[in-house]
Amino acid sequence: MPDLATVLQQSLDNLEQMHLRRTLKPVRRDDAAHIIKGGKKLVSFACNNYLGLTHHPAIKEAALKALEEYGTGSGASRLVSGNILPYRELEERLARIKGTDAALVFGSGYLANVGIIPALIKKEDFILMDEYVHASLIDGILFSGAKWLRFSHNDMGDLEKQLLRHRNRHRHCLIVTDGVFSMDGDIAPLDKISALAKRFDCWTMTDDAHGLGVLAKGHGSRKLFGDDVHIDIQMGTLSKAAGAYGGYVCGSHTLIEYLQNTARSLIYSTALPPVVIATGIAALDLILKNPEWCARPLQKATLFTRTLGLPDPESPIVPLILGEAETAVKAALKLEQRGFLVAPIRPPTVPAGTSRLRFAFSAAHEDEDILRMAEVVAEEGWAHR
Numbered sequence: 001m002p003d004l005a006t007v008l009q010q011s012l013d014n015l016e017q018m019h020l021r022r023t024l025k026p027v028r029r030d031d032a033a034h035i036i037k038g039g040k041k042l043v044s045f046a047c048n049n050y051l052g053l054t055h056h057p058a059i060k061e062a063a064l065k066a067l068e069e070y071g072t073g074s075g076a077s078r079l080v081s082g083n084i085l086p087y088r089e090l091e092e093r094l095a096r097i098k099g100t101d102a103a104l105v106f107g108s109g110y111l112a113n114v115g116i117i118p119a120l121i122k123k124e125d126f127i128l129m130d131e132y133v134h135a136s137l138i139d140g141i142l143f144s145g146a147k148w149l150r151f152s153h154n155d156m157g158d159l160e161k162q163l164l165r166h167r168n169r170h171r172h173c174l175i176v177t178d179g180v181f182s183m184d185g186d187i188a189p190l191d192k193i194s195a196l197a198k199r200f201d202c203w204t205m206t207d208d209a210h211g212l213g214v215l216a217k218g219h220g221s222r223k224l225f226g227d228d229v230h231i232d233i234q235m236g237t238l239s240k241a242a243g244a245y246g247g248y249v250c251g252s253h254t255l256i257e258y259l260q261n262t263a264r265s266l267i268y269s270t271a272l273p274p275v276v277i278a279t280g281i282a283a284l285d286l287i288l289k290n291p292e293w294c295a296r297p298l299q300k301a302t303l304f305t306r307t308l309g310l311p312d313p314e315s316p317i318v319p320l321i322l323g324e325a326e327t328a329v330k331a332a333l334k335l336e337q338r339g340f341l342v343a344p345i346r347p348p349t350v351p352a353g354t355s356r357l358r359f360a361f362s363a364a365h366e367d368e369d370i371l372r373m374a375e376v377v378a379e380e381g382w383a384h385r
């Protein structure tokens with residue numbers, strides 16, 4: 001029998017052959033817009049640092065203050081050693097920014113998704129998810145043990161068809177979607193989804209990891225729609241535009257109290273370090289006070305797409321679909337040689353044959369860097385496939 005290392009090496013070699021092997025590359029970051037890699041300073045379009053808040057002086061100051069005041073680690077789960085002080089402030093701000101009764105902070109967005117869904121949805125229940133939802137939602141859905149099906153991306157006809165066919169065979173039904181799709185940059189039609197949910201007696205959940213801080217004056221994707229558009233479970237993360245860390249869910253008092261009692265990834269995982277919580281608070285304060293700054297990432301993305309004659313983007317995420325994994329990897333390498341860090345996104349993150357360059361625009365980007373990068377993209381013909 002071959003030993004463990006031999007078996008694993010074979011898998012790694014297969015990935016390599018398919019241009020799907022991933023490696024962790026050492027980099028350094030000393031400002032919000034650049035990455036230093038192999039001694040070379042690159043403008044980064046690979047970070048989700050949409051507002052450049054990772055290096056904001058007011059936020060760094062808040063973090064230092066919390067470090068002095070509370071120390072480093074938090075010691076135990078929130079339910080065991082006590083709910084350290086700044087959590088309440090952070091959750092109060094999250095509920096305010098999302099317009100809900102209450103909020104609950106988890107260790108990360110991933111932990112939030114794998115905790116929330118199994119707490120709410122059981123074997124007798126049913127989940128319909130958009131085919132492009134984030135991997136952490138899929139893992140949460142698998143953890144729940146419920147029956148699930150995918151509906152075609154943003155296709156309300158397909159969602160309705162599946163509800164007609166399956167809804168009445170199950171107890172509860174949850175419809176799950178990203179607010180902003182992380183690899184495509186488009187937005188879910190939350191008005192239509194919430195109307196279908198009402199008609200078919202379903203609950204709704206959005207993952208707005210890429211909406212907070214950048215859409216609807218920073219409030220996120222739900223606020224792009226009217227106040228009658230109700231989403232039961234609004235999940236997101238503080239690791240992207242907020243430049244901090246930690247996942248969250250916003251909703252009714254009852255939902256939050258129920259999740260405090262039942263979400264295993266909250267109960268059995270240590271609370272966030274106080275510094276991280278303070279960073280999140282300072283970031284949300286800046287977001288609430290600076291709607292013009294929150295509009296910038298989309299303006300930067302629009303500068304890029306208009307320069308290239310592409311359709312206007314819906315979010316600061318712009319994909320250029322190139323096809324094969326190898327093509328995307330080579331394109332990213334070429335951009336790197338010209339001074340730009342752009343993520344090549346390959347299967348299994350995206351479907352086979354749709355490997356792409358994924359550009360994430362930030363308020364911290366200089367217009368001239370964006371224009372220079374657009375020039376490279378135009379030269380290579382990547383925008384016209």
Ligand SMILES: *Cc1c(COP(=O)(O)O)cnc(C)c1O
Pocket residue numbers: 108109110111134136178182207208209210237238239246247
């Ligand atoms: C990044 C991301 C997550 C995970 O959030 P973390 O805080 O990084 O764990 C979840 N959902 C979506 C859509 C994401 O893009």
